[in-house]
Amino acid sequence: MNPEIYTVEHHKIPPEKIDQDAFYVIEKLRQSGHKAYLVGGGVRDLLLNVQPKDFDVSTSASPEEIRRVFRNAILIGRRFRLAHVRFGRKVIEVSTFRSGDTESNELIVRDNEWGSEEEDVMRRDFTINGLFYDPHRELVIDYVEGYRDLERKLLRTIGQPDLRFAQDPVRMIRLIKFCARFQLEIEPTTFEALLSCRQEIIKSSSARVLEELLRMLESGSSKKFFHLLQEYGLIMPLLPELAYFLKNKDLDSANFDLLSAIDQEVLKREQPPMDRAILLAALLFPLFDQYLKESLRSGEKAPHLGQIGTAALHVIDCVFSPFFALPRRLRGVTAFVLASQYRFTPLGESLGDKIERKLRLPKDLLTPFALRLFKCRSIATPALAPLYTLWVEKALYSAEADHSLETSTAIHEEREKFRRPRRQRH
Ligand code: ATP
Numbered sequence: 001m002n003p004e005i006y007t008v009e010h011h012k013i014p015p016e017k018i019d020q021d022a023f024y025v026i027e028k029l030r031q032s033g034h035k036a037y038l039v040g041g042g043v044r045d046l047l048l049n050v051q052p053k054d055f056d057v058s059t060s061a062s063p064e065e066i067r068r069v070f071r072n073a074i075l076i077g078r079r080f081r082l083a084h085v086r087f088g089r090k091v092i093e094v095s096t097f098r099s100g101d102t103e104s105n106e107l108i109v110r111d112n113e114w115g116s117e118e119e120d121v122m123r124r125d126f127t128i129n130g131l132f133y134d135p136h137r138e139l140v141i142d143y144v145e146g147y148r149d150l151e152r153k154l155l156r157t158i159g160q161p162d163l164r165f166a167q168d169p170v171r172m173i174r175l176i177k178f179c180a181r182f183q184l185e186i187e188p189t190t191f192e193a194l195l196s197c198r199q200e201i202i203k204s205s206s207a208r209v210l211e212e213l214l215r216m217l218e219s220g221s222s223k224k225f226f227h228l229l230q231e232y233g234l235i236m237p238l239l240p241e242l243a244y245f246l247k248n249k250d251l252d253s254a255n256f257d258l259l260s261a262i263d264q265e266v267l268k269r270e271q272p273p274m275d276r277a278i279l280l281a282a283l284l285f286p287l288f289d290q291y292l293k294e295s296l297r298s299g300e301k302a303p304h305l306g307q308i309g310t311a312a313l314h315v316i317d318c319v320f321s322p323f324f325a326l327p328r329r330l331r332g333v334t335a336f337v338l339a340s341q342y343r344f345t346p347l348g349e350s351l352g353d354k355i356e357r358k359l360r361l362p363k364d365l366l367t368p369f370a371l372r373l374f375k376c377r378s379i380a381t382p383a384l385a386p387l388y389t390l391w392v393e394k395a396l397y398s399a400e401a402d403h404s405l406e407t408s409t410a411i412h413e414e415r416e417k418f419r420r421p422r423r424q425r426h
C-alpha cells in the first residue's frame with residue numbers, strides 16, 4: 001500500500017522542535033544505508049503542537065546493526081531487543097520494524113516478528129500513533145489515515161477495534177488516556193468495541209495497567225481521565241471499591257476536586273515533581289476520608305494516628321485487590337501520606353475550631369510529601385488554606401532550625417579541627 005505523504009507546507013512541523021539527538025540517530029542510521037524515522041507519540045505530539053515527552057525511532061536496521069552504528073547503544077529486552085542510545089541522561093529508543101498478527105483475536109502473549117515499515121505501523125494501537133516522520137526530508141508518512149484523524153480530532157484503532165482490544169486490553173485504557181489528554185472524539189465502532197470488550201481489561205497485565213494509571217495521575221489530565229474511566233465502565237472491573245464510591249458522582253462533584261487540584265499542581269512543573277505516592281493518595285483520599293468518618297459515626301472513639309495508618313493500609317489493599325499488586329514502597333508511602341492528613345486536620349476537629357494544640361511536625365523525610373497533598377486539599381477546599389499556611393510556616397521554621405543546627409554543628413566541627421593539636425609526622 002502506498003502511504004499518504006505530507007510535506008512541510010502541510011504539517012508545518014518546525015525543524016527546531018525535533019530533538020537534536022533523535023535527529024542525529026536518524027541521520028547516522030540513514031547514512032549507514034538504513035531507513036529510520038521518528039514514530040509514535042513523538043510525531044503525534046509534534047502535530048498537535050505539544051512538547052513530546054520522548055522521541056522514539058523506528059528503523060530497518062537490526063539490533064546488531066544499530067549497535068554497529070552506535071557504540072554506546074545498549075540492547076535491552078530478551079526476545080525483542082530494542083536499542084537504547086544514551087546522550088547523558090537522555091535515552092533515544094531505537095527499535096527495528098516489526099510485524100504483528102493484527103487479524104487474530106488471541107491475547108498477545110509474546111512479541112512478534114521483524115517486518116516492513118508498513119507492518120510496523122499496522123501493529124500499533126491508534127491511527128494517530130501510527131505516523132512516521134522523516135526529519136531529513138521533512139515528510140510525514142501515513143499508512144493509516146492518522147494525519148486526517150488528527151485533523152478531525154478522532155481516535156480510531158488501526159484495524160478492527162474489537163480484535164485489537166481483545167489482543168491487548170491495555171489499549172482500552174490508552175484510548176481513554178488520549179481522549180482525556182487531547183480532547184479527542186472516539187470513532188463510533190471503536191467506541192462500541194470499547195463497551196463490548198471492557199470486561200476483558202482484567203486479562204491484561206496489572207503492572208502495565210498500573211503504569212498507565214500512574215502516568216495519567218502525572219499528566220495534568222487525571223480528572224477527565226478517571227471520570228471517563230468511570231463513565232465508560234472501566235473502573236468497575238479494575239477498582240470496584242473506587243467505582244462504587246464514585247457511582248453517580250459527576251465531574252463537578254467534590255470527589256473530583258482533589259484530582260483537579262493535583263492536575264493544576266502538576267502543570268506548574270515544580271521541582272521535584274510530585275511523587276507517585278502523593279498522586280495515588282490524592283486519588284484515594286475522598287474515599288478514605290469517608291471510610292474513616294463513617295467508622296467514627298458508628299460511635300467509636302477517634303482513632304490515633306497509628307490506627308489511622310493501619311486503616312490506610314487496609315483501604316489501599318481493599319481498593320487495589322484483587323487485580324493490582326502495588327509495589328511495597330508505593331503502598332507504604334501512600335498510606336503514610338493518607339494517614340498524615342489527620343495530623344493536619346484531625347478527625348473530630350471541625351475547621352471552625354480554634355487550634356489550641358501545638359502544631360507538631362515530625363522530622364520525617366516523607367513529611368513534605370504529606371504537606372504537598374495537604375496543599376492540594378487546600379486548593380480543592382479553600383477553607384483549608386489558612387490552616388495549610390500555618391503548617392507550612394511551621395515546616396519552614398523547623399527547616400530553618402534544622403539548618404542553623406546543622407551549620408552550627410559544622411562551624412563547631414571546623415573550630416575543633418583547628419583546636420586539635422595536629423599529629424606530628426615522624
Ligand atoms: P505517551 O505520550 O503517554 O508516552 P505514547 O503513544 O508515546 O504515549 P508509549 O507507551 O510511549 O505511548 O508508546 C509508543 C508507541 O508505541 C505508541 O505511540 C504506539 O504507536 C505504540 N504502542 C504503545 N503501546 C501499544 C499497544 N498496547 N499496542 C500497540 N501499539 C502500542
Ligand code: MG
Nearest residue numbers: 041042053054
Ligand atoms: Mg511515548
